[in-house]
Amino acid sequence: MDFAFLLETFVRLAPGVPLTLRLALTSVVFGMVLALLFAVMRLSRVWPLVLMARAYVFIFRSTPLLVQIFLIYYGLSQFPELRYSALWPILREPYWCAILALTLNTAAYGSEIIRGGVQSVPHGQIEAARACGMGGLLLFRRIVLPLAVRQALPGYGNEIILMVKATALASVITLMEITGLAAKLISETYRAIEVFIVAGAIYLAINYVITRIIQMLEYRLTPYLRPAATPTAARTGEPT
Amino acid sequence: MSDFGLWDVFSFGPGGWGPAMARATLMTLAVALTGFFVGAVIGALGAWAKISGGRPLRVLADGYTTVLRGIPDLLVIYLFYFGSSAVLTPIGRFFGASGFFSLPAFLAGALAIGIVSGAYHTEVLRSAYWSVARGEIEAAIAVGMPRSLAFRRIIVPLTLRYALPGLGNIWQLVLKESSLISVTGLVEILRQAQVGAGSTRQPFTFFVAAAILYLAISSVTGWTMQRAENRFTRGLRRE
Structure with missing residues (x-):
């Protein structure tokens, strides 16, 4: 193994890290807001909203992300109305097209994770809150949301890691993030295996850090699952 | 833009893109199915290594699933498509051939998808195996089944029953992943659309x-x- 070359490869790939992180972070944050919106729509009992949310999730989850990226980056230019509109300076940038596609994609997956979390809140907890006189927004804010966030966190952590991996597709529309730089380096040097090892190691390191952060959050949000310091604290588990 | 209707481009008549898109759809199915089954074989081996392998095998299988689930699939496809020439060209030279060798795009793509989905297969099969009730296996041994017969008649069918939902998810994943192979020039749906x-x-x-x-x-x-x-879950009580 040629360590000098590995080091040189690392130096060439490292400038792609900020772009990968920026793509992932921006789309995860925007995607989460959109996901919450779609989850609320899906859980509302208003059928046009439910139908819309379901159709959205169905379409975005059953088509490949790369198709969505191409549809936004290449597809939208088919419409002259759009090409001459005020939105065009944004929609012609590969960066914003990638962000848009990643955001819309993660929102579909995220909304299902959030919905699962909300639906997993034990009914007894809600009944207990109602018995205490809570209702409406107060009940949602104090009881449902915190419990749902704890439930949904591991799933959402996975989704964030999937998003970091998905940013690699932005390289197909000319963005020079880690994978884009790696592909360029491979075609320059024909040393695919070494470049793959370095690029793979960078992604693994990023995902490892994210996993640890999620684990830390999970630990902090589930004090009731830890061995109890006092005997009474252990008795707040699932109601039967 | 052309003057005929939006969807007329996909006609099957002269000049229409219908036949090309249909062929590309078959190619997508072929490459996704091949990748799925390669992954299933790898997954079976990986699950076996994790369940009953020795320590080195377990560490190897754990490393495989961790790495493959942590790096982008596109990178793996690049590795197989471009990396294969780094391995195959010297072999070709050794046998006296000159020039440049690499895996055909179909094979490189199907293998890459197989290796990636193999990591997911491993986890699905492993956890399905552990959800088989221990009593079922003990009962099989108690009635005198040899290990191989118990494996074939009891463990495999029950594991598959529990693995089925997970395998369905992997198939959906593989199908979508097959679109990434378009970067190697293989004419499947997305490449044909491009x-x-x-x-x-x-x-x-x-x-x-x-x-x-x-x-x-x-x-x-x-x-x-x-x-x-x-x-496959006919025999289970449903609530």
């Missing part, structure tokens, strides 16, 4: 068509999977 978009200057129409094709395949196979799941 070609069509370029020559007709109707990118939106072609990529929407590609999306609809993927949607159709994933709906039909999803529905079939659901049927299979119902069939």
Whole structure:
């Protein structure tokens, strides 16, 4: 193994890290807001909203992300109305097209994770809150949301890691993030295996850090699952 | 834009893109199915290594699933497509051939997808094995079945029953992942759509068509999977 070359490869790939992180972070944050919106729509009992949310999730989850990226980056230019509109300076940038596609994609997956979390809140907890006189927004804010966030966190952590991996597709529309730089380096040097090892190691390191952060959050949000310091604290588990 | 209707480009008549898109759909199915089954074989081996392998095998299998689930699939496809020439060209030289060798795009793509999905297969099969009730296996041994017979008659069918939903998810994943192989030039749905978009200057129409094709395949196979799941869980009480 040629360590000098590995080091040189690392130096060439490292400038792609900020772009990968920026793509992932921006789309995860925007995607989460959109996901919450779609989850609320899906859980509302208003059928046009439910139908819309379901159709959205169905379409975005059953088509490949790369198709969505191409549809936004290449597809939208088919419409002259759009090409001459005020939105065009944004929609012609590969960066914003990638962000848009990643955001819309993660929102579909995220909304299902959030919905699962909300639906997993034990009914007894809600009944207990109602018995205490809570209702409406107060009940949602104090009881449902915190419990749902704890439930949904591991799933959402996975989704964030999937998003970091998905940013690699932005390289197909000319963005020079880690994978884009790696592909360029491979075609320059024909040393695919070494470049793959370095690029793979960078992604693994990023995902490892994210996993640890999620684990830390999970630990902090589930004090009731830890061995109890006092005997009474252990008795707040699932109601039967 | 052309003066005829939006969807006329996909006609099966002269000049229509219908036959090309149909062929590309078959290619997508072929490469996704091959990748899925390569992954299933790797997954079976990986699950076996994790369940009853020794320490070195377990560490190897753990490393494999951790690495493959932590790096982008596109990178793996690049590795197989470009990396294969780094391995194959010296072998070709050794046998006296000159020039440049690499795996055909289909093989490189199917192998890459197989290796990636193998990591997911491993986890699904492993956890399905552990959900088989221990009593069932003990009962098989108690009635005097040899290990191989118990494996074939009891463990495999029950493991598959529990693995079925997970395998369905992996299939959907593999189907979508197969679109990434378009970067190697293999003419599957997305690549064909790109070609069509370029020559007709109707990118939106072609990529929407590609999306609809993927949607159709994933709906039909999803529905079939659901049927299979119902069939294999006939014996279970449902609430």
